[in-house]
Amino acid sequence: MAMTSLQPLAYAVAYVTFFIGTTSMGLRAYCRIRFLKTWGWDDMWALAILIFSIGQQIILHMFLYWGCGLHMDTLSPVQQFNVGLWLFIEELMYYTVHFIIKMSLLTFYLRLSRSPTLRKLIFLGMSFNVAIFLTNLLSAIFQCVPFDEILHPGTHPNAVCINRLALLVAPSVLNIIEDIYILVLPISTVWNLQMTLRRRVAVLSVIAFGASAVIVACFRLIPLFELYASPDVSWILGKMVIVAALEIQLAIVASNLPAMKALWLHLTRSSTNGSGEPSGSKGYKLSSMERKAAGSRYGSNKRGSITMLERGILSTESEEELTRMASKVAREDSNRDSYREGAAGTA
Incomplete structure (x- = not known):
């Protein structure tokens, strides 16, 4: 039919x-x-x-x-x-x-x-x-x-x-x-x-x-x-x-x-985290670190900065990796500032 x-x-x-x-x-x-x-x-x-x-x-x-x-x-x-x-x-x-x-x-x-x-x-x-x-x-x-x-x-x-x-x-x-x-x-x-x-x-x-x-x-x-x-x-x-x-x-x-x-x-992460701390708390700390890194004096440099694509799509892909990247940015910024202060003192 x-x-x-x-x-x-x-x-x-x-x-x-x-x-x-x-x-x-x-x-x-x-x-x-x-x-x-x-x-x-x-x-x-x-x-x-x-x-x-x-x-x-x-x-x-x-x-x-x-x-x-x-x-x-x-x-x-x-x-x-x-x-x-x-x-x-x-x-x-x-x-x-x-x-x-x-x-x-x-x-x-x-x-x-x-x-x-x-x-x-x-x-x-x-x-x-x-x-x-x-x-x-x-x-x-x-x-x-x-x-x-x-x-x-x-x-x-x-x-x-x-x-x-x-x-x-x-x-x-x-x-x-x-x-x-x-x-x-x-x-x-x-x-x-x-x-x-x-x-x-x-x-x-x-x-x-x-x-x-x-x-x-x-x-x-x-x-x-x-x-x-x-x-x-x-x-x-x-x-x-x-x-x-x-x-x-x-x-x-x-x-x-x-x-x-x-x-x-x-x-x-919530299903695998056995501690009392909410799993999402790392994400909030990461967001804060990213904003500090992006807002730093030299954060816009292509070398050593977290690109928008990485912080956008990939921030949800690997927080650990981005944490290491943000730490690297902070260290590089600190080294640059120390170098500039030393150079200014020598001058």
Whole structure:
């Protein structure tokens, strides 16, 4: 017997993934404030992600409410009109959510890197992101002239519209290309850091989690081609709800994972620390040491200073290593000051 409804599965996937993604947002904010004690522009973008993720969830719910996941011939004319209306709204929201998630990741990289080359590549990625967003947004808004042809297809014989296949596939392909660019951007920097191979692989694994969202985005191309070829729009949009929920929420979790590692390490240390002292206390001492090292007179020197990338991503990876680095910075600062005082006395 053929399946007659995708709605139960679509509702389950949409709400479970939304819960996971929203929870990761809360954990990110908690870790930033409680453990890492940092708050940057990438976190402001993350707040925007939360707002637009809620909007995205409302749209997916409205899709299902008006009949997506059911066959088109079972829907009333009012339902069919609202399916088309919410499809247009979803296009705009989908592009916006992707734009904000990418800006959050790129701003995170920018905040952690002092390499001129990498910063140029990050700014280049931001420029691509803005260009892709504006291209997708404008093509969606002006896909047909007159505009009413978008909401009532076939009612305007003289309407001029962008090729439907290009309109469906091109934005997704551009987003996938930008996602891949963002994924590979920090690999060489992390790989060249002075740390063990195991730690390099661990950090890269956190960053590479975003590949799961890219893989889902590639699978999204399948229902897009079906949407172009089949008149059963509402049924295929039921599949799109499932894929879109997975893709967006996986991307949100990937953008939050670097900050969430602090909570994971805190919990694992708490389970292995038999003393009465809270395991997280070392992290607070470390943060204080890092601030002193960074704020010292010569702390900004590239040689002997703790780089932003090491203190950002890797501060949750190895507190012991950073403690040794901070001590080394303090000793070097002390030696420099002693040398300068001796030289001044001799003069």
